[in-house]
Amino acid sequence: MKKQRIVALLLSLVAITGCSSSSTTTDPHRTSDTGADKPRVALIMKSLANEFFSTMATGAQEHQAAHADDYDLIVNGIKDERDLSRQVSLVDEMVANGVDAIVIAPADSKALVPVLRRAKQSGVVVINIDNRLDADVLTQEQVSIAFVGPDNQAGAKKVGDFLSAKLQKGDKVAILEGIRTSFNAQQRLKGFTAAMQEAGMEIVASQSAEWELSKANTIASSMLSEHPEIKAILAANDSMALGAIAAVKSAGREGEVQIVGFDNITAIQEAIQQGKVLATADQHGADLAVFGIEAALRLINDASAASDDIETPVDLITKENL
Known part of the structure; x- marks a missing residue:
């Protein structure tokens, strides 16, 4: 049942972009074989020293490899969970790099909101995954950012x-x-x-x-x-x-x-x-960034599309169901 729910959610999101194959790239100038520019998505995570986030990165890279005609992917992480200033800098760097979307697992629910507001104002699609941004700070900053993640x-x-x-x-x-x-x-x-x-x-x-x-x-x-x-x-x-x-x-x-x-x-x-x-x-770390990437691609392809929160699965794991 757990796998069926995940597959159903992925299929509903993947339908947005179709599928093809190639490999992940961090080259900001790479284009598809047809010469047309592809959207570039930046995935910004917390510490890659944490296996959960390295698994998330791998899942995102595998998804991009299977959809390489649809988008390019830039993967970033910080050295530890408390390195907020570096994560803020990464957002600024990705905006300066001209990415079309940022999918971010913020290390802090409040501190990242202002820089993400600036990213949205510059025309970048922003999707929040894993750790929900603070609702009060979002209101204060007058910005709406969709959350894709578990309860x-x-x-x-x-x-x-x-x-x-x-x-x-x-x-x-x-x-x-x-x-x-x-x-x-x-x-x-x-x-x-x-x-x-x-x-x-x-x-x-x-x-x-x-x-x-x-x-x-x-x-x-x-x-x-x-x-x-x-x-x-x-x-x-x-x-x-x-x-x-x-x-x-x-x-x-x-x-x-x-x-x-x-x-x-x-x-x-x-x-x-x-x-x-x-x-x-x-909470299915290998799929979590994929859910966020698919939501970002939908908004890139259709700016008028609804930017709603998406709740993803979270399941109890015990010796009996490992």
Whole structure:
């Protein structure tokens, strides 16, 4: 059922542009074999050191290779999740480079809005993926940017509900949050919190580890030391879940503390198989940028087309359905 939903959404979007084959390029002057200029789409992501975003980049490159007569693709990323200034600079660089569209997973839901407004004012189509831009800041900047991505709160709620079924009412849990100015971090926190509250669990600690493995390891170790009664750690992404695994091992609590994550990266799939992680959420990173690219191409080809938000799939992943 999961694959059918993804395929159906892709087919509905791919119909916009048709299909052909060639390879991804970062050459801003490349044209098709017929000599006609092709639209150029810039994909701007967060840290490519995070497997989720490297997978996203690969999915986008494979899509462009299969639709090379339709558009060219420029792939960009930043060194880490906090490098906001570089991501802002990348937007400016892509506008100066004359791209037709920017598909962006913003590292911050607020800080990227002004530069994206300027990009739209210069005539560039902008599509927001993965991490939704802040609605209030969009209103203040008087700009509308379509969001293509999953319901992060619903995804986190699914993971939290699955975890709560393995715990006892009143058990104490901790949460490793993402960057707090990111909308997806806020939504995942809400989903985790709602699941724990509904099940009667006690959240004894909740702290941002800024999506990072090493920082999550340090913070989770501190949580386990301060609250040795913790029965579970809910990590807002899989990199932080990996940090929690290391902390639990160092504390000698393997098999006693349940861990859940979000993103379904390869290392977490292995950890689930080994029983080190209970569950994660899959927002289909390999397809997410493709959904955004297809939405951008639709607007490039028809400026009067509706620029509506598109909700993409997010699924619970456990040992039973890996």
